[in-house]
Amino acid sequence: MSTSNYKDPLVLGIESSCDETGVGIVRGTTLLTNTVSSSMDEHVRFGGVIPEIASRAHLDAFVPTLQESLHEAGVTLDEIDAIAVTSGPGLAGALMVGVCAAKALAVATGKPLYAINHLVAHVGVGLLDRNPDGGTAAGGAAGLGEGGRLPDNLGALLVSGGHTEILRIRSITDDVELLGSTIDDAAGEAYDKVARILELGYPGGPAIDKLARQGNAKSIRFPRGLSQPKYMGTAEEPGPHRYDWSFSGLKTAVARCVEQFEARGEEVPVADIAAAFQEAVVDVISAKAVLACKENGITDVLLGGGVAANSRLRELTGQRCTSAGIRLHVPPLELCTDNGAMVAALGAQLIMAGIGPSGVAFAPDSSMPVTTVSVQADAG
Amino acid sequence: MLILAIDTSAVASAALISDDAMEGVVEAFATEDTRSHAEVLAPGIEQLLADAGVTGADIDVIVTGVGPGPFTGLRSGIATARTLAFVWGKPLYGLMSLDAIALEVAESTAAEAEFIVATDARRKEVYWARYTLAEGQLPRLVDGPHVGFASELPELPVYGAGAGLYADVVRAHPDFAATQPDAASLGQFALARLTAGDALLDSTPLYLRESDAQVPGPRKRAL
Numbered sequence: 312m313s314t315s316n317y318k319d320p321l322v323l324g325i326e327s328s329c330d331e332t333g334v335g336i337v338r339g340t341t342l343l344t345n346t347v348s349s350s351m352d353e354h355v356r357f358g359g360v361i362p363e364i365a366s367r368a369h370l371d372a373f374v375p376t377l378q379e380s381l382h383e384a385g386v387t388l389d390e391i392d393a394i395a396v397t398s399g400p401g402l403a404g405a406l407m408v409g410v411c412a413a414k415a416l417a418v419a420t421g422k423p424l425y426a427i428n429h430l431v432a433h434v435g436v437g438l439l440d441r442n443p444d445g446g447t448a449a450g451g452a453a454g455l456g457e458g459g460r461l462p463d464n465l466g467a468l469l470v471s472g473g474h475t476e477i478l479r480i481r482s483i484t485d486d487v488e489l490l491g492s493t494i495d496d497a498a499g500e501a502y503d504k505v506a507r508i509l510e511l512g513y514p515g516g517p518a519i520d521k522l523a524r525q526g527n528a529k530s531i532r533f534p535r536g537l538s539q540p541k542y543m544g545t546a547e548e549p550g551p552h553r554y555d556w557s558f559s560g561l562k563t564a565v566a567r568c569v570e571q572f573e574a575r576g577e578e579v580p581v582a583d584i585a586a587a588f589q590e591a592v593v594d595v596i597s598a599k600a601v602l603a604c605k606e607n608g609i610t611d612v613l614l615g616g617g618v619a620a621n622s623r624l625r626e627l628t629g630q631r632c633t634s635a636g637i638r639l640h641v642p643p644l645e646l647c648t649d650n651g652a653m654v655a656a657l658g659a660q661l662i663m664a665g666i667g668p669s670g671v672a673f674a675p676d677s678s679m680p681v682t683t684v685s686v687q688a689d690a691g
Numbered sequence: 692m693l694i695l696a697i698d699t700s701a702v703a704s705a706a707l708i709s710d711d712a713m714e715g716v717v718e719a720f721a722t723e724d725t726r727s728h729a730e731v732l733a734p735g736i737e738q739l740l741a742d743a744g745v746t747g748a749d750i751d752v753i754v755t756g757v758g759p760g761p762f763t764g765l766r767s768g769i770a771t772a773r774t775l776a777f778v779w780g781k782p783l784y785g786l787m788s789l790d791a792i793a794l795e796v797a798e799s800t801a802a803e804a805e806f807i808v809a810t811d812a813r814r815k816e817v818y819w820a821r822y823t824l825a826e827g828q829l830p831r832l833v834d835g836p837h838v839g840f841a842s843e844l845p846e847l848p849v850y851g852a853g854a855g856l857y858a859d860v861v862r863a864h865p866d867f868a869a870t871q872p873d874a875a876s877l878g879q880f881a882l883a884r885l886t887a888g889d890a891l892l893d894s895t896p897l898y899l900r901e902s903d904a905q906v907p908g909p910r911k912r913a914l
């Protein structure tokens with residue numbers, strides 16, 4: 312890559328960590344295109360993402376998605392300065408397809424390849440310039456980094472079907488810390504499982520969110536996982552899971568609740584259960600996230616992941632952030648869900664920071680830690 | 692004609708095959724290991740091209756083994772081949788991966804007129820196919836590929852790593868007890884068939900097994 316492109320590199324990003332095959336192209340912090348092919352429809356009858364089905368779909372979707380992405384952006388592969396690919400965390404077999412395709416692209420074009428962290432890439436979209444029609448509620452749009460840099464005390468709350476984390480970002484290219492995460496199911500996974508118990512279909516998030524509006528969230532109280540003092544501790548002496556979440560107990564509590572109504576021969580109040588479940592999830596996510604922010608001096612927090620679409624999560628997190636004096640930033644939804652543009656956006660940041668590419672010998676890592684923003688070539 | 696052949700149905704391998712080279716093979720590499728395809732394949736191909744002093748523009752055709760083979764590894768090669776073919780604008784064909792071993796058998800002194808090729812399908816099963824061989828001809832696939840237990844194979848000599856693993860229940864040929872499908876043989880097979888004007892497969896993977904996903908049944912009612 313010519314060093315003249317350190318400023319506004321044209322980067323193609325590839326994402327295949329779960330069920331979306333994404334290819335996005337950015338020029339510096341400008342989004343050119345964000346093309347996504349999802350295998351979600353193929354998972355509906357199973358009530359959750361089936362890794363092998365997702366991997367098969369990635370294989371067939373990759374070249375068409377790449378082709379469409381180049382077409383939409385109006386650029387050729389020749390013009391691309393670098394390629395970026397999600398190398399983890401995610402589903403091993405799914406990551407493998409995107410990584411192999413990205414490496415082949417690098418070999419065939421001679422372009423440098425960056426192997427990057429999916430979770431940090433979710434934050435990377437915050438650096439894309441504000442899109443005139445991309446603004447959303449709860450504190451604005453992308454364009455968090457207008458002026459070319461992120462806020463100093465930045466956090467990120469990532470909530471999806473594959474992960475649930477709170478991060479602190481001191482530098483998006485080389486200093487990211489995991490403050491807390493789920494110790495079992497991801498929040499989106501809990502939505503899917505509960506939607507199955509309530510027979511609301513897949514994906515569970517939108518179905519429960521919609522039905523919850525007709526229910527009384529206070530009629531039933533479901534547990535907030537890892538909220539007991541022994542897990543929380545105090546700010547001075549934090550417990551073992553102060554900023555962590557657990558959703559598997561909540562799912563069990565919902566199942567037991569439904570059974571009790573049935574055992575008594577009563578009609579199951581599905582809308583009330585949906586509302587109470589949603590309240591339990593959103594309450595514990597937002598409470599712990601805001602606590603983590605306050606105790607770590609975070610003043611700006613970016614919401615990412617597919618569950619960012621949830622109306623109650625946005626509302627309650629927004630309220631609690633406002634009370635705590637924290638600014639909440641929610642990118643447009645198509646940039647919150649898994650996509651290639653976020654991968655390209657982080658790739659561009661790495662190049663602009665002068666960080667070297669990863670080569671083509673790295674292995675995908677399904678449990679890649681957030682401290683590894685990108686794979687260093689010499690480490691492989 | 693210069694062919695880039697790739698196969699990851701068992702080990703990861705790639706080869707440059709040309710009708711100008713002796714025995715057809717310009718350059719080839721193969722790993723021993725069946726689980727590191729994503730790491731080794733791209734550097735291997737890069738090295739192959741550098742060693743041969745060729746670029747994508749020099750390649751006429753790309754061929755890929757389409758299995759059967761363990762799914763994740765198999766996809767590594769197909770994803771690589773499809774992407775290279777797209778970027779370089781070259782035709783892409785598929786070959787059944789067991790053909791690679793069948794060709795090696797045909798070219799050996801161990802060949803019999805009718806035989807089975809088998810590779811490891813894990814879960815105590817093998818991928819297998821039956822071939823016939825006529826003097827001076829390419830091996831002809833007459834049955835398969837299938838996946839199943841080694842003990843249920845037809846009573847014929849069996850060649851390949853799948854035979855070596857189950858030598859207690861099949862007539863495994865000792866010279867081929869560890870043989871895996873290899874891109875060099877696959878590329879030679881492709882070259883011979885393309886030269887003869889035969890049609891090849893497309894790059895659709897031969898999974899032979901469903902995804903194993905279970906459609907969940909209706910929830911049990913408490914009453």
Ligand SMILES: [Zn+2]
Pocket residue numbers: 429433471473474616648649
């Ligand atoms: Zn994600």
